[in-house]
Amino acid sequence: MKVVIAIDSFKGSMSSIEAGEAAAAGIRKVYSEAKTKVYPLADGGEGTVRALAQGLGGSLENVTVTGPLGAPVVCEYAIWEKRNIGGSGRIDFVGKEMMAVSENASVVENTSIIESKRGYKNEKKCGKTAIIEMAGAAGITLVPPELLNPINTTTYGVGEVIKDAISKGCRNFIIGIGGSATNDGGIGMLQALGFGFMNKNGQPVSFGARGLEELETITDTYVIPELKECEFRIACDVTNTLCGEQGASAVYGPQKGATPSMIMQMDKWLAYYAALAKEKFPKANAKQAGTGAAGGLGFAFLTFTNAVLESGIKIVLEETQLEEYIKDADLVVTGEGRLDRQTAMGKAPIGVAKLAKKYGKTVIAFAGSVERDARECNEHGIDAFFPVLRGITTLEEAMKNENAKRNLADTAEQVYRLWR
Numbered sequence: 001m002k003v004v005i006a007i008d009s010f011k012g013s014m015s016s017i018e019a020g021e022a023a024a025a026g027i028r029k030v031y032s033e034a035k036t037k038v039y040p041l042a043d044g045g046e047g048t049v050r051a052l053a054q055g056l057g058g059s060l061e062n063v064t065v066t067g068p069l070g071a072p073v074v075c076e077y078a079i080w081e082k083r084n085i086g087g088s089g090r091i092d093f094v095g096k097e098m099m100a101v102s103e104n105a106s107v108v109e110n111t112s113i114i115e116s117k118r119g120y121k122n123e124k125k126c127g128k129t130a131i132i133e134m135a136g137a138a139g140i141t142l143v144p145p146e147l148l149n150p151i152n153t154t155t156y157g158v159g160e161v162i163k164d165a166i167s168k169g170c171r172n173f174i175i176g177i178g179g180s181a182t183n184d185g186g187i188g189m190l191q192a193l194g195f196g197f198m199n200k201n202g203q204p205v206s207f208g209a210r211g212l213e214e215l216e217t218i219t220d221t222y223v224i225p226e227l228k229e230c231e232f233r234i235a236c237d238v239t240n241t242l243c244g245e246q247g248a249s250a251v252y253g254p255q256k257g258a259t260p261s262m263i264m265q266m267d268k269w270l271a272y273y274a275a276l277a278k279e280k281f282p283k284a285n286a287k288q289a290g291t292g293a294a295g296g297l298g299f300a301f302l303t304f305t306n307a308v309l310e311s312g313i314k315i316v317l318e319e320t321q322l323e324e325y326i327k328d329a330d331l332v333v334t335g336e337g338r339l340d341r342q343t344a345m346g347k348a349p350i351g352v353a354k355l356a357k358k359y360g361k362t363v364i365a366f367a368g369s370v371e372r373d374a375r376e377c378n379e380h381g382i383d384a385f386f387p388v389l390r391g392i393t394t395l396e397e398a399m400k401n402e403n404a405k406r407n408l409a410d411t412a413e414q415v416y417r418l419w420r
Helices: 016-030 048-056 156-167 187-192 210-214 225-229 248-252 260-280 293-304 312-319 322-326 348-357 372-380 395-399 401-419
Strands: 002-006 035-039 059-066 072-081 090-094 097-101 128-133 170-176 196-198 217-219 231-235 307-310 331-339 362-370 384-387
Touching: 002 016, 002 322, 016 035, 016 048, 016 331, 016 401, 035 322, 048 059, 048 072, 048 128, 048 170, 048 312, 059 156, 072 156, 128 156, 156 170, 156 187, 170 312, 187 196, 187 210, 187 293, 210 260, 217 260, 231 293, 231 312, 248 260, 248 293, 260 293, 293 307, 307 312, 312 348, 322 348, 331 348, 348 362, 348 372, 362 372, 362 401, 372 384, 384 401, 395 401
Parallel strands: 002 035, 002 331, 128 170, 170 231, 231 307, 331 362, 362 384
Antiparallel strands: 059 072, 072 128, 090 097, 196 217
């Protein structure tokens, strides 16, 4: 019996790998010989760095960068070195180690290659990959509510994280851009990478969206030379354009502290910035879907770097090569902290379920809590779902790590008794 387990984190309670290992433990209580494989799962948002680092054998790095308000913050990101797959081999995962296993022997080669199907075009560049959440350097959770103001918040720290990863040999990047506190069109990030955004006096513009108001000239004379070697996969699940009624300022400005008058100003500034960028970089397209993500950071990546915008869950599923193992599985297990209608709209467990249904596999899901509208998940590939709470308890007790793992293991055990 082969069981593939890919469960998203139970936020504040269990990591993705902890949840998967708990489910595996419950299954093995019923059938000790079950072959369970646990994979990290995330959707490109919060928790992606730790999930992929832990699940794929990557290392966690910490770097002090400029925070959204200009004060230093410590940002955590991951570096993952991919290993060569010779012949008809495939990547396998044993515990927390990533190993390349051929069909005939468990030979590991510590060389670097990434298949083109994962979005990387040049195999010579494919050694270390940096996994970054922009929210770790410019996220809304880093700004006290009373100080939220996108006129002032900057993405400069995001560029500093990228520079740090480049200095450590990374040329491939997976970057989640959800949860931003910014609306600066990504110029802060680009300034950190060496682009010049100058005012009428030839001086660098201010941090934040205010810098867009001051902007007169864009230069690329001092861009770090390694940037042209880098490729970026941007985890982006929004389709907003840079400007207009569905643009970055109008849709996301209010939650970042923007007033109606600020929204009108910032939208005008972003439009001017886009026009100026297009003069120097003809591929600039402010009307492209996703350019409004993270206050225009999507536009910055697409215009000034070698980047593509992709679904976060798509990136994670490809990088973990989950499909290769689902093909041979007898059962697929997924889940997340809370199952509801939003899950059915395309969150990580549905990504797993759709992949499993491609091969006609049975899918069950576990969750900390299940809302009534979660039955919509049954229409999107999850055959049955189960809450893991075992009795009346407080939220605090239910979310304790040891309690959550025990509850999930116990529930998985009972469900698997039916499966057998």
